[in-house]
Amino acid sequence: MAIPLSYNVRNLIVRRTTTLMTALGIALTVAVLLSVLALVEGLRTAFQTSAHPLNILVMRKGSTAELNSNFTRAMFQDIKLKPGIARSSAGEPMASLEMVQVINLPRVDAPEGANVTIRGLPLVGTEIRPTLSMSAGRWFEPGKREVVVGKSIAERFPDAQLGRKLRFARGDWEVVGVMDGGRSAVNSEIWGDLNQMSSDYNRSEVLSAAIVRAEDPVAMQALINDLSADPKLNAVAKSEQSYFDAQTVSAAPVQFLGIFVSIIMAVGSCFAAMNTMYAAVSRRAKEIGTLRVLGFSRQSILTSFFFESLLLSLLGGLLGCLLVLPLNNITTGIGNFVTFSEISFNFSVTPVIMAMGVGFALFLGALGGLFPARNAARKEILTALREA
């Protein structure tokens, strides 16, 4: 026969100080793990929503990033006319030749500056991006020294406010709009007219890469094969999605440190939980004896104490989740190894992540509770009853 769960709940309540302290220790461990997971998840979401499933990125063969790719106008003329490219509302092929540069802008909390990607592109390029809208101002006009900044850039960089001027290449550029790309990486970029920018950088002929939108998934695969195999082009084509997916590695250092920290903290809280449970067992020796006299088996004593430990850690896990919830949607930024500039994104505490935290806590509780529970189950009735 099993000992009712309410027995354990009541015990935890009676020793609330100890319960709370142990649970808090577990909660902090869970919170550290969860904040790192939320960071990685946020970054992943940013990269996942950045790509359109039908977009193809074309770079020079041998390049791994837009930044170190060279793409000439002649190459672009060739790919523009390939079959399978979707048409824009104006009937133009949805293909955009782009130039990427990195500039250093002072930020509120980093006066020494952070790297920001600037992108020169034709207006059709803005149509190719998914879920893009203007949150203030208007698009840049071709041929003018105007730029549109991403939402996060406008928030984090004082120089990049609407109506102000940025200084790079050969002079000043007026910020005429703020674009909102949902959660995507576009929020961390600055966009301007391709021709104006490329001539400023003396790169009118040699740009960075091209993005094209395929008509449908079948055409997309054919187009990728066609572009990569064309000996005249000497280019490599890949889905925009796979390009962005690979950039999630930027979170690797933080992820590594975070997981390392959580593991060591987990060892510590596991010992602490064990301590608490041993104390619980020795304080209740008489009770255990009585339970045995009443006919509860060793097995049910073991289960009962094991459950109590799980309950304790469940409380810790839930507290941990509560601790990280305020992090949700807070904007932060880390360096992106592929673009060599900063990407900003929001911490994302998803239900899956919270479930993982609770699971982690329960695992700790199980490890910490096993030995004390066994210790309780092994007590001889007579000695247990006689213990002070």
Place this chain on the structure above:
Amino acid sequence: MPLAFRRIEKMLRYLPLVFKNTLRNRRRSLLTICSIAASFCLLGVLFAMYQALFLADPTPGQARRLITRNRVSLTQVMPAFYKQKIQTVPGIEAAVITMWFGGQYKDEQANRNNMFARFAVEPEDFFKVQVDVQIPEDQKQAFIRERSACIVGRKLADKLGFKIGDRITLVGDIFPGNYDMTVRGIYDSSEDAETLYFQLEYLYQSMPASRRDFAGTIGILLASKDDATRVAREVDAMFANATVQTRTETEQAFLLSFTSFLGNVKMFLFAICGAVTFTILLVSANTMAMSVRERVKEVGVMKTLGFSPGSVVGIILSEAVVISIAGAALGCALAAVLVRGLAEIAGAFSYQLRTMTLTPEALMICLALGAVVGFVAAVVPAWGAARTPILDSLRYAG
């Protein structure tokens, strides 16, 4: 003064009692020590990281070096003639143009070891500026003489099995084309021995004439490290009105800017250290509360025998401090071992972390923190025990 002495003497007299108390519930003390040790091990590692990143002293060579780059960003080049102009600033011994090459060596996806830094440099000036680089004279001359020569760091050579005379092909991306070169030297350096350097002239010659003569960064060696601020200011002032403006900073600050690239590392470290310290406090306080609760009756007996409430507090506080210092010491020992292994892994992400060690200062801070945390954790339980009236505590059922 004599009173203070008497106090200390009295405490010392109680020391055996304190030790006995820690041994009374061995399992609990051991578990507490282990738990505290895990946390201190983490603190030790984080301190070592912080120290390596933000507090490490520059090497003598590093302290004398400045790096000038395009103000707009590191990815944009400067005209090569800037070097000649920079050298006119008084206090500069040598300057060298360095260009990040990028590119690929064999298949980097298949083997991460194939990813290493490659720079194009002016060989003669490179050795003048990089005073920490050591290389046999004949190898040095061979590198200077031959346009398609390159030198590799000792660690890199060991990792990929490069020998003098080996041919290496780099496939360019920023600078398209295949670059064939021959290893003519293997250098040692206290700072970084995992880089390949080849001749800048080789890179220039592969470019169309219109795109030659640029400089990625310009390394500067100062006659004295005290001139750093002045020279940096003068160099940047020189180009303040030019089309391409510059930013000059010490090599250490330059390297640190790559760390800030990993995110807000400082805040991250502080947040974790805070959480860990708080955990130690919780664990320690919990243990002491349990231990005191078990001993209420005993405290009553002690007080009956004439121990003053002050002595009771002192004995309980000392017990907590002893346990938490033991945990801290064990944790630091673990951290010292762990840091060695981590330096190698973390060094892949951040150059400075390669030199990570647990310094004596960090060790002292950990032990002191252990004492403080133990003390703070035991204040409430000790105070409670000392204040319980004798009769109540003797009657306490436990």
